[in-house]
Amino acid sequence: MLVGQFPSDLEIEGRQTVLILLAQIKNISNGIVVGQPDIWILESAEKLTSWQGISNVIISSLAAAISFLGGLYGVSLIKPEFRARNSVEVLLLAGLAVCSVIAIITTIGIVFSVIFESIRFFKLIPPLEFLSGTVWNPEFEGAARAGSGQEGRAAYGSIPLFAGTFLISIIALSVSVPVGLLAAIYLSEYATRRVRGTVKPLLEILAGVPTVVYGFFAALTIAPFFRETGVLLGLDVASESALAAGFVMGIMIIPFVSSLSDDVINSVPQSLRDAALGLGSTKSETIKKVVLPAALPGIVASIILAVSRAVGETMIVVMAAGLAANLTANPLDAVTTVTAQIVTILVGDQEFESAKTLSAFALALTLIVITLVLNFFALQIVKKYREQYE
Amino acid sequence: MPSTKTEQMVMASLKARHRKEQSFKLLGIAAIIMALFFLVTLMTSILSKGLPGFFQYYVTLEVELERERLDPAGDLSDQSLFDGQAKKIIQEAVLAKTGAKKRNEKKAARKLVSNGSDLRLISFVQANPELLNSRQSVKFALDDDADSYFRGFVKKQTPEKQRRLSDLQIAYLDQMQADGLVSYEISDYLFFGSASRNAEMAGIKGAAIGSLLTLVVCFVIAFPIGVATAVYLEEFAPKNKITELIEININNLAAVPSVVFGILGLAIFINIFGMPRSIPLVGGMVLALMTLPTIIISSRAAIKAVPPSIRDGALGVGASKVQATMHHVVPLAIPGMLTGTIIGMAQALGETAPLLMIGMVAFIVDIPGGVTDPGTVLPVQIFMWADFAERMFIQKTSSAIIILLLFLIVMNGGAIWLRKKLERRW
Numbered sequence: 001m002l003v004g005q006f007p008s009d010l011e012i013e014g015r016q017t018v019l020i021l022l023a024q025i026k027n028i029s030n031g032i033v034v035g036q037p038d039i040w041i042l043e044s045a046e047k048l049t050s051w052q053g054i055s056n057v058i059i060s061s062l063a064a065a066i067s068f069l070g071g072l073y074g075v076s077l078i079k080p081e082f083r084a085r086n087s088v089e090v091l092l093l094a095g096l097a098v099c100s101v102i103a104i105i106t107t108i109g110i111v112f113s114v115i116f117e118s119i120r121f122f123k124l125i126p127p128l129e130f131l132s133g134t135v136w137n138p139e140f141e142g143a144a145r146a147g148s149g150q151e152g153r154a155a156y157g158s159i160p161l162f163a164g165t166f167l168i169s170i171i172a173l174s175v176s177v178p179v180g181l182l183a184a185i186y187l188s189e190y191a192t193r194r195v196r197g198t199v200k201p202l203l204e205i206l207a208g209v210p211t212v213v214y215g216f217f218a219a220l221t222i223a224p225f226f227r228e229t230g231v232l233l234g235l236d237v238a239s240e241s242a243l244a245a246g247f248v249m250g251i252m253i254i255p256f257v258s259s260l261s262d263d264v265i266n267s268v269p270q271s272l273r274d275a276a277l278g279l280g281s282t283k284s285e286t287i288k289k290v291v292l293p294a295a296l297p298g299i300v301a302s303i304i305l306a307v308s309r310a311v312g313e314t315m316i317v318v319m320a321a322g323l324a325a326n327l328t329a330n331p332l333d334a335v336t337t338v339t340a341q342i343v344t345i346l347v348g349d350q351e352f353e354s355a356k357t358l359s360a361f362a363l364a365l366t367l368i369v370i371t372l373v374l375n376f377f378a379l380q381i382v383k384k385y386r387e388q389y390e
Numbered sequence: 391m392p393s394t395k396t397e398q399m400v401m402a403s404l405k406a407r408h409r410k411e412q413s414f415k416l417l418g419i420a421a422i423i424m425a426l427f428f429l430v431t432l433m434t435s436i437l438s439k440g441l442p443g444f445f446q447y448y449v450t451l452e453v454e455l456e457r458e459r460l461d462p463a464g465d466l467s468d469q470s471l472f473d474g475q476a477k478k479i480i481q482e483a484v485l486a487k488t489g490a491k492k493r494n495e496k497k498a499a500r501k502l503v504s505n506g507s508d509l510r511l512i513s514f515v516q517a518n519p520e521l522l523n524s525r526q527s528v529k530f531a532l533d534d535d536a537d538s539y540f541r542g543f544v545k546k547q548t549p550e551k552q553r554r555l556s557d558l559q560i561a562y563l564d565q566m567q568a569d570g571l572v573s574y575e576i577s578d579y580l581f582f583g584s585a586s587r588n589a590e591m592a593g594i595k596g597a598a599i600g601s602l603l604t605l606v607v608c609f610v611i612a613f614p615i616g617v618a619t620a621v622y623l624e625e626f627a628p629k630n631k632i633t634e635l636i637e638i639n640i641n642n643l644a645a646v647p648s649v650v651f652g653i654l655g656l657a658i659f660i661n662i663f664g665m666p667r668s669i670p671l672v673g674g675m676v677l678a679l680m681t682l683p684t685i686i687i688s689s690r691a692a693i694k695a696v697p698p699s700i701r702d703g704a705l706g707v708g709a710s711k712v713q714a715t716m717h718h719v720v721p722l723a724i725p726g727m728l729t730g731t732i733i734g735m736a737q738a739l740g741e742t743a744p745l746l747m748i749g750m751v752a753f754i755v756d757i758p759g760g761v762t763d764p765g766t767v768l769p770v771q772i773f774m775w776a777d778f779a780e781r782m783f784i785q786k787t788s789s790a791i792i793i794l795l796l797f798l799i800v801m802n803g804g805a806i807w808l809r810k811k812l813e814r815r816w
Contacts, residue, residue: 312649
């Protein structure tokens with residue numbers, strides 16, 4: 001409405017100017033005056049103020065009318081035959097149902113926010129290049145524009161990231177699976193009640209430590225330790241190595257493997273053990289030949305869940321594994337992972353249009369797909385073999 | 391004497407089998423010892439670095455609190471005190487103490503006291519206006535390099551070029567210590583300071599308050615929604631496809647990596663809804679979505695644990711289904727729900743990655759006063775400090791970690807205590 005009142009001799013140069021003028025008028029009507037505005041601007045500001053006054057009166061009288069009508073309706077409902085409780089309960093149930101839908105909305109939100117941006121990314125970069133390229137170099141975009149880029153073009157091949165994620169996960173698993181599994185076996189089969197009662201909570205402390213603490217520990221204690229050991233052995237260990245990050249991640253995952261496996265081993269029926277012992281096998285033979293095969297599906301599921309934890313873990317790799325997208329299988333080199341790249345790309349201000357920002361969403365999409373597939377498999381394995389021994 | 395052939399075979403192999411049994415058992419013990427060793431290493435590494443971080447070196451200087459110079463406007467207002475010459479007065483005190491005369495001597499001496507000492511003097515004056523126009527001994531923090539010297543990280547033996555303190559500065563520090571002016575005390579900056587690029591002044595107050603605000607938002611959103619969802623799914627929901635879908639969904643959400651929730655917050659709350667970055671409100675909302683599955687799952691378990699006889703009893707005396715649930719089942723399940731919620735909140739308190747994405751990693755000096763003021767949280771503060779190279783930041787980071795771990799221990803311990811206290815056997 002205000003725009004129509006602008007003086008006719010004013011040249012309006014597109015929408016931007018109008019918006020700026022409107023903002024200026026709004027500010028003036030709110031009492032913020034900068035410099036010496038034109039007379040007509042002051043007039044329109046006054047007009048805006050008076051309109052706002054009118055609209056305020058309209059809004060408040062409307063609200064009063066609605067509440068009055070609502071009150072009348074409420075009073076009219078109060079009759080002996082009206083079952084108030086039923087209506088209230090229906091409302092309450094509806095409220096509860098709406099709350100339970102929020103979980104679904106969250107999932108939809110996640111999926112859509114990731115998919116839309118990913119589609120925009122794949123319009124810029126073909127999916128094949130993203131999935132099969134071996135060079136990850138999103139930083140060069142700006143450099144190329146400034147004329148200093150050597151490659152000339154940013155590269156979005158995600159293979160080095162997945163290789164790095166894979167490498168770190170393998171290292172983490174080779175620490176956590178043997179330790180976690182053997183600890184679980186000892187705790188559930190050999191340990192006395194008292195030992196079990198103290199050791200199990202102690203192990204679970206490892207799961208409760210925030211990941212940023214592990215990252216700090218990896219970067220400041222473990223990485224220098226590995227590097228010095230490497231120097232002693234004549235090896236060249238990068239200061240941010242896959243080994244340090246993977247090792248610390250392994251420590252973090254130990255309790256996941258151990259407590260899940262512990263549950264599974266405990267759920268193997270005692271009769272199986274008794275039968276094996278009765279036939280004269282030693283305790284370790286019983287465990288190796290009877291209990292573990294029976295518990296295997298559950299153990300495999302717990303390991304898969306551990307993998308999905310390792311793949312999705314962020315802070316340890318950001319702080320200790322570095323950001324160099326090397327395609328290497330050498331655990332002593334610096335590598336980077338999917339999560340670490342997502343964080344580096346999205347921290348700080350970013351333009352939502354650039355391929356660099358959008359690439360983080362494509363990475364997140366693959367990350368979600370991987371973890372969901374892993375969880376799906378873990379659940380299927382458990383479901384498929386669960387009833388076998390019951 | 392073994393009689394049959396089988397028995398002989400068994401006896402022959404028995405020794406080896408028992409040996410294997412022993413070694414298998416030892417393997418298990420070794421695994422446990424290794425895991426515990428990792429735990430102990432982690433804790434000692436952080437404690438050994440972090441405990442010294444709770445202390446820092448202060449120097450006591452005699453300053454002349456001249457009214458005209460400190461408070462030119464004479465009204466003790468912030469503005470007037472900032473316009474005053476607090477910094478200059480402190481520098482004069484340092485120069486007087488060290489006896490620095492030449493230009494380079496003065497420069498060296500000035501650097502020994504923390505950059506933020508003027509603020510300290512200003513707040514001292516504001517707290518004790520009656521001491522103006524007198525000579526007072528006030529304690530100031532030493533600069534982080536000087537602090538490192540007293541801790542022994544900067545050594546005299548290192549060639550002068552390779553250390554951050556010159557020979558002259560070390561001489562001044564030795565002189566101050568010989569005069570008994572240097573004291574090693576609990577660091578008030580750590581607890582009451584805010585984010586700062588100067589290691590000796592950096593503190594966790596801003597981050598701790600940011601964490602508190604974020605957690606409050608997270609609790610206010612996640613607890614009612616989580617409990618309502620659990621009650622609905624457990625007590626009222628019809629067994630159909632939609633309910634099943636919701637359940638699968640919740641389990642999947644629990645498995646999604648936390649960094650993805652940060653992306654959700656960035657794409658939806660910030661990009662689409664246009665909320666500002668770095669504010670605890672957005673952080674709390676993101677964390678709420680993240681902790682929701684934990685709360686729902688534990689609340690459902692708590693509701694399941696209430697025996698059906700309670701429901702049947704209520705229904706039997708004429709209560710409706712809603713009344714039976716709301717008046718009887720839910721109150722009995724509340725302790726279990728709270729336990730799960732506290733554990734979820736502890737998770738949220740330690741979470742870093744999603745908050746990095748929504749910009750809570752910004753360098754914010756002001757202490758947030760509400761959920762819409764930009765702020766940061768403890769784990770993110772730890773992450774930021776861990777990046778700084780100064781020796782003293784390593785200690786401060788470790789101290790912040792110890793404080794964070796203490797909060798977590800208190801929360802988890804509280805959950806366990808609550809469970810023990812309110813647990814009921816039916």
